[in-house]
Amino acid sequence: MKMIKATNICKSFDGEEVLSGISFEVNKGEVVAIIGPSGSGKSTLLRCINLLEKIDSGDIIVEDEIMVATNGAGKAIYAEKKELRKIRLKLGLVFQNFNLFPHFNVMKNITEAPKNVTRVSKEEASKIAEELLVKMGLEDKANAFPCQLSGGQCQRVAIARALALNPDVLFFDEPTSALDPELTIEVMKVIRKLAEEHMTMVVVTHEMGFAREVADRVIFMDNGVIVEEGAPEDIFTNPSNERTKQFIKGFNA
């Protein structure tokens, strides 16, 4: 089953094209890693799919629902607000710098959206949060405030917060770029665990080792286009495109 189907996405900021006709799909249970140099449009792509930016043209379909489609005149037409809210809840996004709510403790960071958005009862929301905290190895941090946590712990709380809404697809925007190598490992471990449970995930990352080991498919982006995509082994050991070769070589050197 296709979770995400994006076709020919174009996006410009102030006349500068950041995404130039991106098409890709994500299947249920798949882990897709998006790699590429800074400024290649990876984060923008994620932000577009998560409705933080609006695309100029192209189609995005989430499961069976049309988020945005381009009409005959080449203009992107978004679904109605109500529909978009419904689609949004199928998607979860984890940010590079966590964006936890500093005035809420860990528990409240996780339960606030279920309580107020999906209208889950208080008890149910707390139960879900407790289970997620155990899964993240943070069961003793429920009452801590984000400022009392390490970056790795913050990111795991952010993952739990996104999972509490039970999304069908979870997106990660460079989830470890703000972390020390040591803390990177603990966050990667959690993502790996989710992969083992067949959570559908799209991860923008600079961690080549992670992309290689955990991803089912790797997409290499440069200059707003998908240069190459394929199985991790092919991309990392036998890239067909010259640009991909250079990029991978840069990491291995």
Next chain:
Amino acid sequence: MRLIDLLSRGMIVTIQLFVLTLILAIPLGLIISFGRRSKSRIINGIAGIYISIMRGTPLMLQLVVVYFGPYYIFGGKIDRFAAAVIAFALNYAAYFAEIYRGGIESIPKGQYEAGEVLGFTKIQVFFKIVLPQVVKRILPAISNEVITLVKDTALVTTIGVAEMFRAAQSEASRVASIEPLFVAGVFYYIMNLIVAQLFALAEKKLNYYR
């Protein structure tokens, strides 16, 4: 003792003016700050002009305009105390609006985005996520304004509201001494000590996170 008694009675009016001004100016300031942040150029412009006039002209003059204005326009009269409350609320709301705006703009964009991807509505994002953080950040600036307000209440003698400073003034001329004014000064100082303490307490209470 007569002096203390007079000043205490005046102080009740001063406190009433102070409290009513805050009750009105705090939410009004928020509305004006929304106007100042509006994408509509007209609303933004109106809010900008409002703030500019309120901050750029003497509060004493604003008091006079609110008190005597209705007489010239409608020929009707307005209660002195009501005029004082209205003028103060309109004036302080302008200052509060700018403080709110600064606070709101200091909240990182990521907080809005995190709220948005979690499915919160814009209103929920503002009231649950942004505003509580704004309150913590602007408390020191607000405490400055509130302390100034305590002292500014003395200005309403201009339109003849019988509050503490007026009581001190008339007593001073009756006994031909400035002593009553000094005692009034002590009263204002004590009120402000209390205000400052309350704000310090509130700041401490909000110190549970960074």
